[in-house]
Amino acid sequence: MDRYTPLFVNTAGKTCCVIGGGRVAERKIKGLLHAEAHIKVFSPEITAELKQLHDDSRIEWIARSYRNGDLRGAFLVYAATDHVEVNSSVVQEANEAGILVNDAMSSERSAFITPSVVRRGRLSIAISTAGAGPAAAAEIRSTLEQQFGEEYETYIEFLHQMRTEVKARVSSPGHRRVLLRQLTEMNVLEDIRTGQFRWWTEEEIGNWISRNQEEL
Numbered sequence: 001m002d003r004y005t006p007l008f009v010n011t012a013g014k015t016c017c018v019i020g021g022g023r024v025a026e027r028k029i030k031g032l033l034h035a036e037a038h039i040k041v042f043s044p045e046i047t048a049e050l051k052q053l054h055d056d057s058r059i060e061w062i063a064r065s066y067r068n069g070d071l072r073g074a075f076l077v078y079a080a081t082d083h084v085e086v087n088s089s090v091v092q093e094a095n096e097a098g099i100l101v102n103d104a105m106s107s108e109r110s111a112f113i114t115p116s117v118v119r120r121g122r123l124s125i126a127i128s129t130a131g132a133g134p135a136a137a138a139e140i141r142s143t144l145e146q147q148f149g150e151e152y153e154t155y156i157e158f159l160h161q162m163r164t165e166v167k168a169r170v171s172s173p174g175h176r177r178v179l180l181r182q183l184t185e186m187n188v189l190e191d192i193r194t195g196q197f198r199w200w201t202e203e204e205i206g207n208w209i210s211r212n213q214e215e216l
Ligand SMILES: C[C@@]1(CC(=O)O)c2cc3[nH]c(cc4nc(cc5[nH]c(cc(n2)[C@H]1CCC(=O)O)[C@@](C)(CC(=O)O)[C@@H]5CCC(=O)O)C(CC(=O)O)=C4CCC(=O)O)c(CCC(=O)O)c3CC(=O)O
Pocket: 027, 028, 031, 102, 103, 104, 105, 106, 107, 110, 112, 113, 114, 115, 116, 117, 127, 128, 129, 130, 131, 132, 133, 134, 135, 136, 137, 138, 141
């Protein structure tokens, strides 16, 4: 398969099963933890870092090999063992149960694949090569990380704050659109980069909205 549908899935509080506890499983788990999933790891052994997460009660660990039936109640499943037959059995159970599954060994068997991700607060830029070259995806991530620096976290948070206020205070969708477009034309990013940015008070936001609405 060479064309996929990109999605951003809400996994908060949802049970996600990971079969296997090696380096690859650890990477998938860190991504899931970031998105507040409830993680169940089935694996006889796990990495030191996963052991620490388990000791800190951040993940559930079932310390044995995978058995048919383990996926019951799962929202998403990741097969990340080093045994192709085990991964295939996991994929089969998930498919039969209608649960979306990722097989770290095979994009062909996977219902979804894991992208490489640039994270800047609310901003995520996900990259996939449709399984052709995961290392290339990681390289592209590095390039994008240079281009989209840490300042984007503040910038997007500012836009979110302003957009929330505009949505609450301005009822006309047309006016809202014009105001929101003006926001992206302000030099906020440059101000953040040069240390001149400061958060606006609610009063300042209100004044900005009134001032700009008068001009519409
Ligand atoms: C299909 C997919 C399925 C999935 O896992 O979802 C898949 C499959 C496979 N990966 C393999 C190898 C490597 N994968 C990485 C790294 C990453 N792999 C990731 C995703 C994906 N890997 C999905 C496709 C993504 C896309 O569409 O581009 C990333 C992006 C995300 C993540 O894992 O979180 C993460 C980078 C994160 C980052 O740094 O940003 C490295 C580099 C490293 O480990 O340092 C290597 C070694 C170098 C090499 O081989 O290229 C192998 C061969 C295994 C073998 O040889 O046995 C297979 C199996 C196959 O290709 O058949």
